[in-house]
């Protein structure tokens with residue numbers, strides 16, 4: 045099974061010591077979503093200057109895979125341009141995680157990316173429904 | 180305790196190993212495994228008895244009809260009903276949707292439907308849709324944090340004479356056993372119909388519709404060793420004439436002209452289309468198997484395992500939900516660890532448990548949790564499997580806590 049050992053050292057590290065966790069003061073945009081299957085819930089707030097994400101934080105209650113993904117993702121896109129963050133692919137996130145979460149847990153892993161993109165679209169004043177493929 | 184090892188030998192499913200380990204299947208509230216006796220009966224019904232019931236004059240079709248009606252009699256006996264009161268459906272969800280629409284369509288707009296916060300989405304969304312369609316409103320009896328219905332709220336809301344009170348007999352999340360007889364009586368005292376979601380009770384205890392004196396009762400074959408795709412809606416005889424059928428098709432009619440139709444006698448009136456012969460035969464075989472064990476023994480066995488499981492999990496610091504004295508269902512959480520992670524650690528040990536909201540989101544909200552782990556037991560489970568679960572849970576707590 046793909047999910048034989050998804051609780052790798054790096055995942056546990058990010059899960060137990062999540063980076064960028066909490067609420068951001070004066071966010072320029074915020075978004076939130078949940079995974080109906082399991083009740084994972086993630087919210088992300090971003091601060092933007094000169095089309096760059098200068099700061100962001102995530103919060104929520106979710107499983108280890110989801111928390112680790114949120115932690116790694118926020119670490120990765122902090123300081124990056126909005127355009128780059130908007131185009132962040134799921135493959136890139138999975139390679140950061142370094143695991144194949146398997147079909148059921150994939151949704152947990154990708155939830156933070158979806159929420160980040162929702163926040164970015166909100167900041168850009170675009171309707172995410174009209175953009176192709178959030179994740 | 181039953182001899183689970185001996186029972187397991189009847190289940191081809193348990194011949195397989197997962198990751199080299201025998202599978203501890205503890206998700207029986209979701210669905211159960213099937214004994215050879217059920218699989219054989221269905222196979223036989225396909226191989227030797229396959230014809231369209233009611234629709235042929237040749238010997239084979241008569242045999243198919245008889246096999247189908249024998250299955251109906253078996254189900255009727257099992258729940259203390261008359262055969263005509265047993266309507267075969269696809270599953271409990273189908274049964275509840277039929278009941279909801281029959282009831283809601285039978286009254287003018289503006290009636291109230293009474294449900295509880297404890298309901299599975301099957302007994303919730305079904306009524307929400309039907310109520311919306313026919314212009315009724317819904318109210319809900321509150322659940323207390325101990326997993327029981329709130330008595331005052333119940334009496335207040337039942338006292339407002341809703342059109343129907345539909346409630347779960349045994350909660351699929353908490354294992355709470357509601358006093359279905361009392362609740363039915365309360366409904367009737369207030370001039371309401373009583374509908375019971377028995378998806379988790381009929382598989383686990385002796386259920387008698389005469390004693391409960393309900394108007395409707397719904398359950399699924401697949402949660403009681405039978406096949407998927409067959410379910411039952413019990414409907415009291417007196418009501419069967421009153422209600423118009425919801426769906427039309429073959430076999431539910433007496434006479435059809437281009438101007439309209441008249442209805443066949445119940446239960447056929449409510450069973451349009453070619454019936455699920457093999458499903459019904461499989462369900463009958465499952466009932467035979469359960470009766471061979473004895474429903475009192477099934478109940479005692481599952482309750483015993485649940486009590487043992489609660490004790491073991493409590494011993495390792497898990498938070499338990501629901502009443503101590505419940506059916507064979509244990510819902511729990513471990514610290515702040517997400518249930519998915521716990522289930523994943525259990526899976527590594529070939530222990531299958533459920534994690535999530537268990538199709539009962541309003542109940543989870545009432546308990547103030549987003550999700551939980553759930554172990555649910557049946558006749559082939561034993562204490563050793565509970566020990567394996569407890570050790571996997573400890574391992575998860577150590578790794579993630």
Ligand SMILES: Cc1ncc(COP(=O)(O)O)c(C=O)c1O
Nearest residue numbers: 270271272299301351376378399
């Ligand atoms: C209490 C309860 N009601 C209804 C159902 C629905 O059963 P089915 O999915 O077989 O229709 C379930 C199944 O999980 C249940 O536990």
